[in-house]
């Protein structure tokens with residue numbers, strides 16, 4: 072089954088065309104990555120799928136056309152976005168951030184929180200700490216946990232490696248791979264192309280609003296034409312552009 076089916080997606084900001092006629096698919100259980108330079112339109116694409124910006128085109132999700140659905144309705148259907156910059160509530164504690172994330176979802180909150188703490192013991196140690204005082208890696212773990220608590224069918228991640236130390240980046244990619252292996256479909260947007268492709272099934276390339284590729288991630292990793300542009304400085308393991 073197709074989990075996500077995007078056809079002819081367009082996003083514009085006034086005269087700026089950020090996404091141009093993009094077609095993209097994520098199969099049930101797949102881990103798909105979109106790589107591309109800064110400003111190529113990757114965030115605009117994800118935000119459109121999440122219903123957070125105006126867009127044209129068709130978005131099919133888990134067998135239904137959600138193109139006209141509002142962002143909250145998309146979340147309820149099982150689409151979760153962990154945005155760039157994390158968007159946790161800095162003044163709330165770790166525990167409060169997790170509680171708020173589950174609002175309106177039919178989940179057993181205490182069991183879910185226990186599950187988060189089993190996966191991320193660091194978050195349990197800091198459960199009464201306000202989120203703004205966490206390290207970058209811990210904030211990213213919290214943002215990811217907030218999405219996972221709702222058991223999304225499709226988890227969308229915008230630059231999860233951004234600003235993290237190399238060791239934490241490697242850990243983050245391992246966790247994403249685990250989440251996918253446990254059955255959640257994943258759509259990942261990354262500048263850290265080499266690392267992202269190494270855990271993905273398939274990959275797309277985004278250049279000035281246009282999506283191409285969609286083939287095997289391993290083949291993309293070996294594609295000489297991509298090396299110079301995307302696997303050089305932009306894919307340093309510390310995620311610095």
Ligand SMILES: Nc1ncnc2c1ncn2[C@@H]1O[C@H](COP(=O)(O)OP(=O)(O)OP(=O)(O)O)[C@@H](O)[C@H]1O
Nearest residue numbers: 084087088089107108109110111112113114115116
């Ligand atoms: N709210 C906005 N208003 C006007 N232009 C925007 C807006 N958001 C993005 N853009 C422009 O749209 C284009 C695509 O931006 P987008 O953020 O989607 O790219 P990106 O590949 O995600 O880059 P980054 O990694 O820097 O977020 C860029 O030219 C950007 O300047």
